[in-house]
Structure formats: C-alpha cells, structure tokens
C-alpha cells in the first residue's frame with residue numbers, strides 16, 4: 389500500500405493597517421505590553437467595534453491578487469471560546485459569508501496551481517507568556533484586535549516541500565503587493581496545517597490539524613513527522629483519530645493538543661454590533677488599480693528584455709525592492725547581466741554582513757550602475773570593484789569620488805607599472821623564484837598573489853600571471 393499525503397493550509401496574515409481592525413489602537417507589535425489596548429480591545433461592557441476601512445481595503449487587495457471572487461457583501465460573525473488572551477470571550481471573524489471565495493496561487497517554477505477556498509477577515513487574539521520560575525502567566529493585550537486576513541487552501545498540496553513552497557510563494561506575493569510586512573518571527577504570518585493520508589483506492593483517512601506554525605521549516609518538519617506517524621499507524625492496521633496537535637521544534641515532533649471529543653463548539657452567530665460589510669465598488673476598483681506587476685510576469689519581461697537566466701530572475705524577484713533596484717540600475721546604464729550577478733553575489737553578501745535589506749543599502753542604483761560601467765570598460769578590475777563596492781556601502785559615496793580620493797583603485801596594468809611590480813616581487817622573494825625554477829611550478833600562485841597585493845588588487849590577474857611566467861622564463 390502506498391499512502392499519498394493530502395495537505396491543506398490555513399494561513400493567518402497580519403495586515404499592514406495603521407490601526408487595529410475594530411478600534412483606533414495602534415497595530416504595532418513593538419510596544420511595551422498592554423500599552424496599545426483600549427476598552428474595545430478588552431471587550432469592556434458597552435464598547436462597540438467599528439470596522440477599519442484600511443484593513444478591509446488591504447484584505448480586498450490580497451483577495452484580488454489571489455484571483456479570488458471578492459463578495460459585494462460579507463458578514464462578521466462571533467466565534468465563541470474562552471481563553472485568557474481573548475478577554476471578550478469571542479473572536480470577531482467571518483464565517484458563512486467571507487470576504488472572498490475561490491482563487492488560486494501558482495508555485496513558481498513548479499507548474500503547480502493551488503486552488504484556494506476562501507479569504508476572510510478576522511481579529512487576532514492577545515499573547516500569553518508563561519513564566520514558570522515565578523509561577524505566573526502573563527497576558528499582553530496589545531495584539532488583541534490586530535487585523536488579519538485568513539487564507540484557506542483546498543486540500544490539494546501533496547508533500548511537505550510543496551506546502552513550504554506554497555507558503556513561500558504566498559508570503560512573497562503578499563509582501564510584494566504591500567498588504568503585510570510578512571515578518572514571520574514577529575508572527576505576521578502563521579499557518580495551521582491539515583493533513584491526512586489517502587490509500588491506493590483513493591480513500592482518505594481522518595485529518596489531523598497542526599496549529600500555529602510560524603516558519604517554512606516548521607511547516608515542512610511538522611508535516612514530515614506527521615505523515616510518518618500516520619503511515620505507521622495505518623500500516624499496523626490502526627485508525628487515525630481526528631485531532632488537533634501542536635509541533636515541538638526541539639523534539640521535531642507533533643504532540644496531541646485536543647481530540648474530537650473535546651474540540652470546541654464555537655457557536656458562531658452573526659456579529660450583532662457590526663452591520664453587513666457592503667463593499668463600495670469604487671474601493672474594489674481602487675485596490676485593483678493599486679496591484680503592481682506580479683513577480684512571474686516581471687521575471688518573464690526582464691528575462692526577455694535582458695537575456696537573464698531563470699536563476700538570475702528568481703533572485704531578482706525575491707522581493708519587489710530588489711527588482712526595482714535592478715531596473716533602476718539598468719536604467720542608469722548598468723550592464724544587465726553583470727548587474728543581476730552582482731546583486732545576487734556581492735550586494736547580497738554585503739547586505740548579509742550588515743543584516744540589512746536592499747532598501748537600506750547606501751549604494752544608490754546610479755552609483756551601482758557607474759561602478760559596473762567602470763568594471764565593464766576595464767577601468768577597474770573585479771577585485772578593485774569589490775573593494776570599491778564595500779567602501780561605497782560603508783560611506784554612501786559614489787565611485788568617482790572614491791576613485792578621486794584613492795587612484796590606486798584604478799587599474800594598473802600599463803606595462804611599465806606591471807614590470808616594476810614583477811621585478812620587485814622577484815627580487816624580494818628569491819626562495820620562491822628558486823623553487824619555481826627548480827620545477828615546483830605550484831609556487832607561481834604565491835608569486836601572483838604577492839604581485840597582486842603589491843598592485844593593490846588593481847591589476848588583471850591573468851596579465852600579471854602571463855607576465856610573471858614570461859619574466860621567470862626569460863631571466864633563467
């Protein structure tokens with residue numbers, strides 16, 4: 389018997405609205421605990437919610453980008469349950485009439501289109517923190533009422549890797565269209581996973597839900613564990629129980645949270661404090677107008693215009709700011725293929741070192757283009773260009789002014805300079821020269837390195853090597 393995984397996702401995305409979903413409190417998770425919570429957040433008697441137009445607009449934009457059918461009228465509902473991080477005793481969400489139905493998302497490079505069930509709007513709950521050393525649990529209500537969009541897929545994902553790839557593609561798109569910051573460590577994207585196994589005859593077992601995963605890796609690891617666990621049970625003739633589990637990253641295992649018997653009955657009913665959500669058609673049209681060119685279309689356009697490879701465009705499309713930077717640099721005259729390679733190589737490494745994003749890079753696209761043009765014209769060597777780039781990133785100065793300050797960066801391969809450098813290296817390192825001449829040609833690398841150092845990295849390595857060989861052969 390072979391078992392095929394059947395996987396569906398429910399993804400909670402924190403919308404980038406300035407205030408919360410039903411009150412004017414700041415939607416900001418950086419604040420000290422309980423400093424962004426009002427009577428509406430806390431569900432105090434008499435406090436009434438008002439729907440946040442900006443959050444709704446962002447959810448509509450997400451729905452449009454996901455090819456979903458935005459419903460002219462949707463409705464808020466109460467989902468009743470008790471938990472310390474939910475002071476009202478219910479969550480305001482959408483139930484039988486969500487904001488949008490259907491839709492799909494393509495996984496780039498995989499020729500896979502994953503259909504979606506729905507997208508709805510709901511409020512987030514607060515946060516509990518347990519301090520066992522002090523025998524207390526602490527609650528922070530700042531997150532109460534934060535605006536979320538929940539995106540539910542059809543159960544059509546077929547492997548842990550595919551589920552992770554889908555989530556990556558979803559995150560990239562939602563950050564790309566500017567509806568969320570997508571910060572997973574801060575919980576701006578959290579995922580519940582449903583998984584069951586289907587046998588050869590197409591019969592699906594009970595499904596298990598794994599709650600609240602906040603990284604691509606955890607999605608993949610928890611699914612791998614859960615699929616293996618279910619398979620073992622089924623192969624031994626057992627039955628899967630319908631239950632909710634959580635993932636322990638340290639043990640890399642899923643553990644039971646609650647079974648079907650104690651699964652809560654949420655007693656959904658329409659939210660009496662909010663009218664049905666009738667979307668003005670102008671709002672939907674405006675959000676459609678704000679949608680930028682999508683990553684796949686942009687990748688295809690840039691590949692065609694500049695002869696870029698799939699790997700190059702894949703890197704450039706990792707976020708919109710990188711794609712924008714590339715196009716700005718090319719507009720300023722950067723050779724496109726060189727620019728793509730430098731962004732994926734030197735620029736990415738520099739940003740990594742600085743734990744920064746490309747928006748924070750102090751090298752303007754114009755300066756970047758200038759640098760690559762100098763390199764392309766042969767006025768500087770690749771090692772010099774790299775050193776210059778690091779200095780540009782550190783100082784924010786354009787390459788011309790750095791070259792004016794330090795002309796040593798300019799390529800020094802006029803015959804006279806190189807000759808002097810090589811003579812000097814040969815004179816200073818007789819032992820190496822002796823070894824080379826006695827047949828240990830491997831020391832040539834060391835001699836080239838010394839010469840390159842003497843040239844301040846600003847000579848062409850091949851020329852240097854050729855001249856050294858000629859010189860060592862000629863003088864013997």
Ligand code: ZN
Nearest residue numbers: 411413426429
């Ligand atoms: Zn509030």
Ligand code: MN
Nearest residue numbers: 400481510538
């Ligand atoms: Mn939810």
